[in-house]
Amino acid sequence: MSAAHIPEFPVRSASVVLAQSNIDTDQIIPARFLSTTERKGLGRFAFNDWRWRDDGSANPDFAFNQAHNNGRAVLLAGRNFGCGSSREHAPWALRDLGLQVVVSSEIADIFRNNALKNGVLPVVLPEAVVQDLMTRPDDVLTFDIVARELRTPDGTVHAFPLEAFARTCLLEGVDEMGFLLARGADIQTYEDTHHAR
Amino acid sequence: MTARPPRTLFDKLWDAHIVTPESDAAPAVLYIDLHLIHEVTSPQAFTELRARGLVPRRPDRTKATMDHSTPTLPAGPDGRLPYASDASEKQVDTLARNCAQFGIELFDMSSDQRGIVHVIAPEQGFTLPGMTIVCGDSHTSTHGAFGALAFGIGTSEVGNVLATQCLLQRRPKTMSITVDGPLAPGVGAKDVTLHAIGVIGVNGGTGHVIEYRGSTIEAMDMEQRMTLCNMSIEAGARAGMVAPDDTTFAWIARTPRGPKGAEFDAAVARWRELRTDDGARFDTEVRIDAADIRPTLTWGTHPGTAIGVDVPVPAATDAAEQKGQDYMRVVAGQSLTGMPVDVVFVGSCTNGRLRDMREVAEVLRGRHVSAGVRMLVVPGSEIVKREAEAEGIDVIVREAGAEWREPGCSMCIAMNGDLVASGQLAVSTSNRNFEGRQGPGARTLLASPTTAAWAAVRGVVADPRELFDDRREVA
Ligand code: SF4
Numbered sequence: 119m120s121a122a123h124i125p126e127f128p129v130r131s132a133s134v135v136l137a138q139s140n141i142d143t144d145q146i147i148p149a150r151f152l153s154t155t156e157r158k159g160l161g162r163f164a165f166n167d168w169r170w171r172d173d174g175s176a177n178p179d180f181a182f183n184q185a186h187n188n189g190r191a192v193l194l195a196g197r198n199f200g201c202g203s204s205r206e207h208a209p210w211a212l213r214d215l216g217l218q219v220v221v222s223s224e225i226a227d228i229f230r231n232n233a234l235k236n237g238v239l240p241v242v243l244p245e246a247v248v249q250d251l252m253t254r255p256d257d258v259l260t261f262d263i264v265a266r267e268l269r270t271p272d273g274t275v276h277a278f279p280l281e282a283f284a285r286t287c288l289l290e291g292v293d294e295m296g297f298l299l300a301r302g303a304d305i306q307t308y309e310d311t312h313h314a315r
Numbered sequence: 316m317t318a319r320p321p322r323t324l325f326d327k328l329w330d331a332h333i334v335t336p337e338s339d340a341a342p343a344v345l346y347i348d349l350h351l352i353h354e355v356t357s358p359q360a361f362t363e364l365r366a367r368g369l370v371p372r373r374p375d376r377t378k379a380t381m382d383h384s385t386p387t388l389p390a391g392p393d394g395r396l397p398y399a400s401d402a403s404e405k406q407v408d409t410l411a412r413n414c415a416q417f418g419i420e421l422f423d424m425s426s427d428q429r430g431i432v433h434v435i436a437p438e439q440g441f442t443l444p445g446m447t448i449v450c451g452d453s454h455t456s457t458h459g460a461f462g463a464l465a466f467g468i469g470t471s472e473v474g475n476v477l478a479t480q481c482l483l484q485r486r487p488k489t490m491s492i493t494v495d496g497p498l499a500p501g502v503g504a505k506d507v508t509l510h511a512i513g514v515i516g517v518n519g520g521t522g523h524v525i526e527y528r529g530s531t532i533e534a535m536d537m538e539q540r541m542t543l544c545n546m547s548i549e550a551g552a553r554a555g556m557v558a559p560d561d562t563t564f565a566w567i568a569r570t571p572r573g574p575k576g577a578e579f580d581a582a583v584a585r586w587r588e589l590r591t592d593d594g595a596r597f598d599t600e601v602r603i604d605a606a607d608i609r610p611t612l613t614w615g616t617h618p619g620t621a622i623g624v625d626v627p628v629p630a631a632t633d634a635a636e637q638k639g640q641d642y643m644r645v646v647a648g649q650s651l652t653g654m655p656v657d658v659v660f661v662g663s664c665t666n667g668r669l670r671d672m673r674e675v676a677e678v679l680r681g682r683h684v685s686a687g688v689r690m691l692v693v694p695g696s697e698i699v700k701r702e703a704e705a706e707g708i709d710v711i712v713r714e715a716g717a718e719w720r721e722p723g724c725s726m727c728i729a730m731n732g733d734l735v736a737s738g739q740l741a742v743s744t745s746n747r748n749f750e751g752r753q754g755p756g757a758r759t760l761l762a763s764p765t766t767a768a769w770a771a772v773r774g775v776v777a778d779p780r781e782l783f784d785d786r787r788e789v790a
């Protein structure tokens with residue numbers, strides 16, 4: 119919501135793949151790490167129970183622990199990513215982990231909203247396209263939010279939906295609270311005409 | 316009168332709360348009548364408010380409670396509450412300080428009306444038909460049971476509502492789920508909602524607001540309707556709702572803080588208009604025959620994996636489902652009945668109300684929890700707890716060998732120290748069976764209070780219809 123959350127677009131990055139469908143917010147950040155009053159520093163808890171073994175060591179089979187995935191800013195995820203809770207800690211944790219784009223064939227509503235407010239671009243593409251991208255995770259993908267398209271190294275272009283307001287917010291850092299505060303007179307009029315209900 | 320096109324209940328609620336309409340360039344500005352906050356998702360919003368030098372626009376339309384991180388055991392001999400961690404206690408204290416500073420009514424740990432946010436707002440009469448209601452919590456959909464448009468928001472949006480009492484929203488799509496016919500004995504609202512999620516899928520409601528309709532829904536009491544609407548988010552829906560009727564008005568008439576006298580009568584006259592007009596269309600329409608609904612449980616790691624208690628676990632259709640079956644240690648073709656149970660949890664905003672406590676007591680009366688099963692019964696609020704105790708339910712629960720706890724979210728989210736150990740199988744009346752939701756490695760079967768209590772008695776997952784079957788000898 120403030121300028122600090124706005125990533126640089128376009129994003130150019132290879133991808134990390136989590137092919138599983140229905141990755142829920144309890145996997146993205148388990149509830150026991152929500153006892154915080156801060157937004158910062160949640161990246162180490164991202165995917166905690168998949169990423170770390172009981173003894174605290176890294177699970178070598180988990181994508182985010184594999185050296186070749188270091189520094190990648192794009193997550194390719196199975197269908198219905200981000201279902202579950204409204205915790206904004208989920209995109210806070212992903213952003214802190216270095217992710218700027220999440221691609222899936224379906225992204226849950228509240229997660230999507232929360233992601234957009236934190237400079238994480240939710241990209242919905244057809245399942246077949248996502249599956250195809252998952253076979254080539256080392257390709258450097260370009261996410262151009264001005265054109266609302268994803269370009270692959272072989273020149274293929276996939277348009278993705280991104281509503282105009284969200285795009286403006288991502289590009290220019292328009293903050294929603296500021297936008298709403300500027301509607302103060304309209305809000306006052308509404309309150310005056312729709313008295314106590 | 317000029318004819319206007321027929322509108323759904325959702326359309327009426329949406330239209331009545333538009334401050335500025337949506338355009339291609341910007342979403343609608345939607346006015347929020349009631350904002351509920353709790354300790355977990357609000358601290359960063361207050362920080363943002365302070366950083367901008369703002370104060371809440373309508374503290375009178377904001378109500379706060381503490382529920383997620385709070386202990387369900389009473390204070391120790393030193394008078395201190397047994398918080399799971401210093402961080403939890405700090406989070407609770409932070410909420411108290413924020414509410415004190417900004418003049419927000421708070422149901423704190425000393426309040427005799429505190430409880431889970433989605434239990435206490437309807438109980439107090441804060442939740443009313445026709446309202447827009449939001450909370451930094453996905454199960455805000457519960458309040459839709461009263462004919463309100465109620466949905467969960469993130470912490471940035473909590474900040475937006477505190478600052479402006481408004482949200483930026485795109486109009487969602489609408490879905491009707493019509494359920495007709497009587498429910499069989501042993502089948503309740505939880506089974507209806509699990510069945511419905513099984514039918515439309517864990518993402519079947521994405522982008523939609525669901526209106527539940529039909530004779531089955533009309534016959535439900537408010538507590539059942541809340542259970543139903545509560546789980547809407549588990550199908551991915553933004554919100555769930557039921558049109559208000561005499562059942563709704565009778566509930567509100569009994570609340571301490573709802574409108575009274577002439578104000579109540581005038582409100583009821585308005586609320587009667589809150590129905591979907593004949594001929595109004597939904598973007599998606601689903602029909603369910605109540606006769607098809609059995610006692611329903613989940614076998615996997617999301618609520619869409621719902622099956623009738625006597626139905627074999629289906630074959631996994633993809634790698635994620637296979638992973639879910641492996642995690643749950645179930646195999647295709649097996650029955651859930653007979654699986655040994657370690658923990659039974661009754662509570663949460665889904666099934667932590669008086670009716671749920673009564674259903675559990677009905678099963679536990681004169682019976683005992685099976686050896687080796689740990690059963691926790693956690694009322695959703697102080698009021699639920701008192702009313703249940705007035706009926707002797709706490710005694711029945713304790714005599715059966717189960718624990719009767721203080722109100723809170725408890726094992727639903729396992730943030731307060733109440734958790735299921737790794738590998739243990741829990742039958743839970745809560746709403747999410749995600750991996751690790753009830754504790755790292757915990758395996759969760761979602762079920763109704765009756766099914767859960769019967770599993771506690773039998774020590775294994777069992778068909779609660781046994782309780783209603785005169786021809787069968789029961790334990
Ligand atoms: S009971 Fe569970 S679902 Fe309900 S508000 Fe508490 S944590 Fe959330």
